[in-house]
Amino acid sequence: MIARFLENQLRKRWDSGKALVVMGPRQVGKTTLLRKLCDEEGAYLLLNADEIDVRNQLENINLARLRQLIGPNRVVFINEAQRVPNIGLTLKLITDQLPAIRLLVSGSSSFDLANEINEPLTGRKWEFRLYPISWQELVGSIGFLDARRQLETRLLYGFYPEVVTSLGDERAILQQLSSSYLYKDLLTFGGIRRPELLEKLLVALALQLGNEVSYNELSRTLQVDRATVESYVSLLEKAFVIFRLQPFSRNLRNEISSSRKIYFYDNGIRNAILADFKPLSLRADVGALWENFLVSERQKVLHYQQIWAKPYFWRTHQQQEIDYVEEQDGALRAWEFKWNPNAKIRFPKTFTEAYHPSQTEVIHPNNFEEFVGMVPA
Template structure:
């Protein structure tokens, strides 16, 4: 099943402009498939080098310019797939962009543990970076129609949007997600020898999954899983760099009672979160529907912003007296505040204190009857 990805057009707009085109994101979200589609459409001689192949990694370990030129030969397009698995990936890519300028370079990576730090240092001004996420609501609407996708909303809240999962029935989806969650947790982290105690990582992921939508404190997490706060923070850093989870900071303009260092942690995909907890019970039997809805909306908004090049800062807002706004965006000097409700018939109120502190902000409620504009790349 071929699903057209919105990021494909964005990547195409930067072809042949002297830039390395770097596609990063979680494993198994379709980075390699997307780059293969784009490269095949060019009709040019293409060389693929994959970091998942030990022989290729050994061949390119500390490679010289002359050796690299020989390897590339007459190819016009070079794809370096899973680049984070190459030793000194950033230096190798800099060598190519600096000294072999007539080739179009594509790079994919499923972890920023190596690739982001190295490419930021070595490819400054030489690359354009694109984030690819699990398939979005908007992409599925374009694929098989709005009405069809809208009817699958409960399924998406439970099983998410990984490409292998979107067309599967629940039993198959659960099996795929179980395999994916194990791979996402361990493959790059253990390969790079970053995680010394995998059992702690599992406990941490379970604790984060249970605290979805709640403010996270490293000290409390450490007590829960039997670790120290420094280890908890480092493991969360690694999980974020591996695109398993992402942090949402608290918004503050230094009002006395605003939280200034608060944070929430969300999963890029609902299905992965539910697989970690091994809980795929239907919505009517769950007590976490609010958290699932919140994670779904914020993950979809993240995709929407990335694919539409909507530059903004994202936050939640809370006071010491427990006044809260689920999601706040700051863009072009404006504040946009959103409260999430699963049930459109349930009355909701917006914190008066937020409106008083930020009287020029725009506020809106997002529920399952009107969420499309919030997650649509064409919406504000």
């Protein structure tokens, strides 16, 4: 089992008296991680809300029935809690009326779970995200040299735990993930009436990886209105399939301020959507895969290391651009991503003279470890 960085953060909050809420995509190891913590405590109650009878018991439950359900257990783990209507009030009842209970909650989407728990559990929860395996976690499991040998494999097949631990069977696993688990919560909670449109949108987004995305262009391509495109993109975000980067804009008239870039949380899912696992040497999109890998890994770094930085990209109407910008404590850092280590890059003076970034650097396969949070010893 690959050790997860989130485990230490959860342990630090174990005795906080608050609910520990872990959200993230399906099949990234949330249940495995939380069950490991529960097993160390001995007896515990697992309530899997994927099961209809469990959902029925937890919906609109009162305190007396809740005490009866929990019994002598002092640890309660509610798995896939987003499937329970009014789950926020149930969780509030446990934290307020049964303070001796250690409460762990997992959710595979933020459709209803985030909305339902935020108000009832204000001040009563610690919220975390678990992503697919990170580069740091892979290095910690198999060592730096072996991880480097897998770099091309990871750019193609990504970091879902079962994919990482099943060398040679990646395509079949990703096909199952992308055709089943990927859509489960979307179709259940998202009000998706046209699954075929969702699939076409995903293909369109996969093909535009690393480029600015125009909702108007997507609406024309898919022959639907812009509002539908925006709604479906938002749902894909809430299901932890994709995420957006907004443009950085502060002072300059010619800066783009209303566009966005869309990335996939996992390269393997993106390639599975396109059914394209050609070797990097045969691909025209290797630069986009490299960029998606770096940006998605950076999001893991920021979350797991609790770095409070805002991510952006930067571009002007004159096509000057920087792949990735972070703002932290008022300071800016900027990076360009190039698969070719010998590529010559100059950061636009328009940006550097206006914002005076504290760091500018080109990230390539020979120096990427620090950017994704791991410097070899």
